[in-house]
Amino acid sequence: MGYILCINLFLHYCFMATFAMTAKNITTDQSALFQFKAHITSDPYGVLAYNWSISNPICSWVGISCxxxxxxxxxxxxxxxxxxxxxxxxxGNLSFLVNLDLSYNNFHGHLPNELGQLRRLRVFSVGNNRISGGIPGFIGLLSKLQNLQLEFNNFSGTIPDALYNVTTLEALWSYDNKIQGSISPKIAKLTRLKIFDMANNFLSGSIPWSSIYNSSSLQTFYLDGNSLSGSLPDDLCNCLPKLEWLFLHLNRLFGQLPRSLGNRSEANIYSFARNKFTGLIPQNIGNSSKITGLAFSGNNLEGDIPQGIGKLKNLRILSIAYNNLAGKIPEELGNLQNLQSLHLSFNSLSGVIPVSIFNVSTIINISLVGNNLSGYLPSTIGQGVPNLKILFIGLNELTGTIPTSITNASKLTLLDLDRNSFYGLVPNTFGNLKYLKLLNLGSNNFTTESPSAKWSFLSSLTNCRKLKILLLNQNPLYGVIPLSIGNLSANLEEFDASNCKIRGSIPTEVGNLHSLITLDLSENDLNGFIPTSMGNLRNLQGFNKFNSSIPPSLWTLQYILQETFPPPLGAFKLLKLYLWQIIDLKVPSPTHLGH
Structure with a gap:
């Protein structure tokens, strides 16, 4: 009997001790959370104010899991x-905490060192706040940490060596901060690392590739937007067999692109834009069968565009503009049936534009500006590109008329044909492009039906209700500005018809274009009066100098041009009206102004 009694007493003691310990620990957690709540100065949704209270069990509080x-x-x-x-x-007293996520708030100040007591912590996320100070050394005490998110804050200083002691770390996001210094070779300790993102900081020095090779599971490596220098090892992709995302753009890297780029069949995006790379694009790049993006713009690459790129069936973005590439645009690019953006501008590419790229139904953006491309536009240019929104082919040597089929690309928003040798009539069918915001036909040889005819194409453009910029300058259009100019889009901000050999007068209806900021009708053969209706153009900036007075209706325009005018105009705000060098343009007399 005594033995049984002793056993019962012992079990009772253990139960009470366990109960007391549990109660004490719950109280400790509750106290820590109330202290956290006390430091909150803004709770716009009342999440903590109304839910975190003694009357509610702690494990039922918003944001709490037990x-x-x-x-x-x-x-x-x-x-x-x-x-x-x-x-x-x-x-730091929440000793059982495994996941701490305070991201997307407005916390500020430094991270308290007491957080280093959270030895069970695996996820630590404070991204998208206003936290400052250095990356704290206590991170090195979190021996089970797997995921560290510090992005979009104001962290400064260097990467602490203690960080490299967290050998369990799998993901580090610390982009968009103010971290400087170099990446230490001690990064070799992070053998489980899969994601390393320190983009948009102030890191400098070279990348310790031989140490990074220890992270053989690395999948995502983002160091874009820093000041890193040095070259890339030729075997980079061979030594990181799981690498999928490699973003190194906006740095100071130099040398040749690694030939191993084509050895990674699992690669997704390579982005090396705006560095100082030289040499050729690796010919084997077409072997990266799953790649969706190649961004090599803004370097000093030369040679041809490899035909093998045409094998990249999953490619969505090809951006190799602002280099020294020569040769022809490969016809094989038309095989890229998932391509959305083709950016080859400002190279030395020559020959004709392949018809095949206008048969890629997924294409949204084609930019070929500033090359030596010649020949005619394909007669079916708009028929196979139902999703095309941007077509930039200016600054080339293209010629011929504009095929009317171009308006079959009904989603066109930005169209730039500037500085070529196109000729013939401006298609009236441009009016079918209801999403058009920019139309740049400047510096070509477009004409109208006859030297005295009104511009019929301008009437068609009145259907483009989203049009903001219309550039017709330096074309021998001749003819007369039609009254329908006043029916152009209410959103029109810039109209340039300078040096177009226009005759006649400026229609009064131009005063209907209330959003107009820039109007350039200079170097034409206009005559007559400046319409008083132009006084309605409150956003117009600038004005031409005349020997006689300016119509009073224009005196109330809003922005001061820092020039000296005869009284009373010296006290008025005059706008840029780009009517420079207009010949025989007269100013209305007071009679015409209704005085």
Whole structure:
């Protein structure tokens, strides 16, 4: 009997001790969270104010998760709550915490060192706040940490060596901060690393590739937008067999592109734009069968565009503009039936534009500006590109008339044919492009039906209700500006018809274009009066100098041009009206102004 009694007493003691410990620990967690709440200075949705109270069980509080075994707080997730204030050091008392997510709030100040007590922590996310100071050394004490998110804050200083001691780390996001210094070779300790993103900081020095090779599971490597220098090893992709995303653009890297780029069949995007790379694009790049994006723009690459790029069936973005590439645009690019953006501008490419690229139904953006392309536009140019929104082919040596089929690309928004040798009539069918915002036909040889005819194409453009910029300058259009100019889009901000050999007068209807900022009718053969209706153009900027007075209706325009005018105009705000060098243009007399 005595033995049984002793056993019962012992079990009772153990139960009471366990109960007391549990109660004490719950109280500890509750106290830590109330202290955290006390540091909150902004809670616009009242999440903590109304929910976090003694009357509610702690494990039912918003953002709180508890473990079933110990009934301790294991997760604190208050992301996207717009909370403001400092992060309380008392959070370091949540000793069972595994997941801490305070991202997308307005926390500021430094991270308290007490957070280094959270030895069970695996996820630590404070991205998208206003936290400052250095990346704290206590991170090195979080021996189970797998995911560290510090992005979009104001962290400064260098990467602490302690960070490299977290050998369990799999993902580090710390982009868009102010971190400087170099990446230490100690990064070799992070053998489990899969994601490393320190883009848009102030890192400098060379990338310690031989150390990074220890992270053989690395999939995502983002260091774009820094000041890193040095070259890329030729075997880079061979030594990182799982690499899918490699973003190194906007740095100071130089040398040749690694030949191993074509050895990664699992690669997704290579982005090396705006560095100082030289040499050729690797010919084997076409072997990266799953790649969706190649961004090599803004370097000093030379040679031809490899025909093998045409084998990249999943490619969506091909951007190799602003280089020294020569030769022809490969016909094989027409095989890229998932391509959305083709950016080859400002190279030395020659020959005709392949018909095949206008048969890629997924294409949205074609930019070929500033090359030596010649020949005619394909007669079926708009028929196979139903999703085309941007077509930039200016600054080339193209010729011929504009095929009317171009308006079959009904989603066209920006169309630039500037500085070529196109001729013939401006198609009346441009009016079918209801999404058109920019039409640049400048510096070509377009004409109208006869030297005295009104521009019929301008009437068709009145159907383009989203049109903001219309550039017709330096074409021998002749003819007369029709009254329908006043029916152009209410959104029109720029109209340039300078040096077009226009005759007649400026229609009064131009005063209907209330959004107009720039109007350039210079170097034409206009005559008559400046319409008083132009006084309605409140956004117009600038004005031409005349020997006689300016119509009073224009005196009230809003922006001062820093020039000296005879009284009373010296006190008025005059706008840029780009009517420079207009011949025989007269100013209305007071009679015409109704005085």
């Amino acid at each position: 473990g079933a075994r110990h009934e301790r707080v294991t997760a604190l997730n208050l992301s996207f709550m717009d909370l403001g204030g400092n992060i309380s050091p008392h959070l």
